[in-house]
Amino acid sequence: MSSNLQNQNRVRVAIVTGAAQGIGRAIALRLAADGLDVAVNDIERQKGALEQLVSVIQALGRQAIAVPGDVTSEQAVESMVGSTVQKLGRLDVMVANAGVAHPGTIVDMSLQNWKNLNAVNVEGVMLCYKYAARQMIKQGEGGRIIGASSICGKKGVATLGAYCASKFAVRGLTQTAALELSEYNISVNAYAPGMIHTSMTTAQKDSGWASLRKIAGAPQAKTGYPDDIAQWVSFIASPGSHFMTGQTTIIDGGSKVLVFRSEAEEHNTETTAPASLTISVRSPYISTISYASIITESRFTLSACPLRPWHGCTSLTEPTHSRAA
Numbered sequence: 001m002s003s004n005l006q007n008q009n010r011v012r013v014a015i016v017t018g019a020a021q022g023i024g025r026a027i028a029l030r031l032a033a034d035g036l037d038v039a040v041n042d043i044e045r046q047k048g049a050l051e052q053l054v055s056v057i058q059a060l061g062r063q064a065i066a067v068p069g070d071v072t073s074e075q076a077v078e079s080m081v082g083s084t085v086q087k088l089g090r091l092d093v094m095v096a097n098a099g100v101a102h103p104g105t106i107v108d109m110s111l112q113n114w115k116n117l118n119a120v121n122v123e124g125v126m127l128c129y130k131y132a133a134r135q136m137i138k139q140g141e142g143g144r145i146i147g148a149s150s151i152c153g154k155k156g157v158a159t160l161g162a163y164c165a166s167k168f169a170v171r172g173l174t175q176t177a178a179l180e181l182s183e184y185n186i187s188v189n190a191y192a193p194g195m196i197h198t199s200m201t202t203a204q205k206d207s208g209w210a211s212l213r214k215i216a217g218a219p220q221a222k223t224g225y226p227d228d229i230a231q232w233v234s235f236i237a238s239p240g241s242h243f244m245t246g247q248t249t250i251i252d253g254g255s256k257v258l259v260f261r262s263e264a265e266e267h268n269t270e271t272t273a274p275a276s277l278t279i280s281v282r283s284p285y286i287s288t289i290s291y292a293s294i295i296t297e298s299r300f301t302l303s304a305c306p307l308r309p310w311h312g313c314t315s316l317t318e319p320t321h322s323r324a325a
């Protein structure tokens with residue numbers, strides 16, 4: 001993936017969803033401090049907080065606009081991207097940060113709660129990826145798409161079933177989008193925070209986060225701050241990250257290492273795996289054959305083998321071949 005963005009002098013433009021508070025607000029401020037113009041999104045109810053954030057960003061000398069809207073609505077996400085391009089000129093960085101958490105056990109889970117949560121955490125992220133990608137492809141100059149996963153997207157946590165499922169889904173979507181968009185020089189990555197001090201974790205009085213804290217072995221499990229995530233986003237949004245895509249990176253002060261150390265496969269395997277890999281095989285009959293690889297959790301699979309028997313390469317005529325990474 002080339003670093004197209006590095007060669008451009010123009011001011012880059014970012015959208016951050018769920019930016020009225022917490023991690024999203026910190027990311028918007030950080031990107032503004034990095035020199036980007038920023039469109040900040042949240043639900044209508046948070047319009048006041050968004051307007052206040054816009055003033056703070058403008059005081060930093062950057063352009064900013066509020067683009068309120070519910071990320072579960074396709075029309076709202078399309079118009080959020082459209083307004084940003086119309087008012088700020090383009091779109092280079094999408095941070096699909098908006099998310100919600102409703103703790104509850106599987107046996108007590110209400111289908112409506114499940115749907116509401118997944119509408120924001122999965123469908124909202126998918127829509128942001130989709131419309132950001134369309135705009136970036138149209139611009140033809142690459143881009144950065146960033147999603148919000150969680151350590152709960154790396155490992156199941158009792159009483160957080162719907163949340164964990166949604167954050168695992170963000171990882172899958174991120175890997176897939178990275179593969180689909182790499183030809184356009186658009187990288188797609190996600191952050192997987194541990195416990196971060198925001199209203200999502202401090203306002204919850206019920207068992208979900210208490211359970212997570214217990215499982216996380218508090219007090220060893222550290223609590224981070226929104227800026228800890230914003231720093232990572234700052235790098236991923238920058239031209240210097242161009243060689244990194246498809247990754248969901250744990251940012252948790254080492255807590256997950258303490259908690260899940262016995263399960264090697266649960267470690268951050270994605271950070272060591274390339275987003276795509278091309279292997280060339282030479283035979284007397286074909287000068288070079290290329291295989292696209294699909295990264296899985298702990299191994300890669302050679303797939304879409306283009307060989308035909310008449311190529312005379314009989315040892316490689318199986319439709320797929322796997323080996324441990």
Ligand SMILES: NC(=O)c1ccc[n+]([C@@H]2O[C@H](COP(=O)([O-])OP(=O)(O)OC[C@H]3O[C@@H](n4cnc5c(N)ncnc54)[C@H](O)[C@@H]3O)[C@@H](O)[C@H]2O)c1
Binds near residue numbers: 018020071097192200
């Ligand atoms: N705080 C943590 O410990 C933690 C850990 C792992 C992952 N995360 C993830 O990071 C992201 C930000 O979390 P946070 O702690 O800042 O949460 P937060 O609750 O402080 O902020 C989330 C923001 O998203 C907004 N939002 C909710 N639904 C929306 C919708 N439909 N459309 C637009 N905006 C919407 C909310 O109004 C809120 O301002 C979330 O995706 C969360 O799941 C947080």
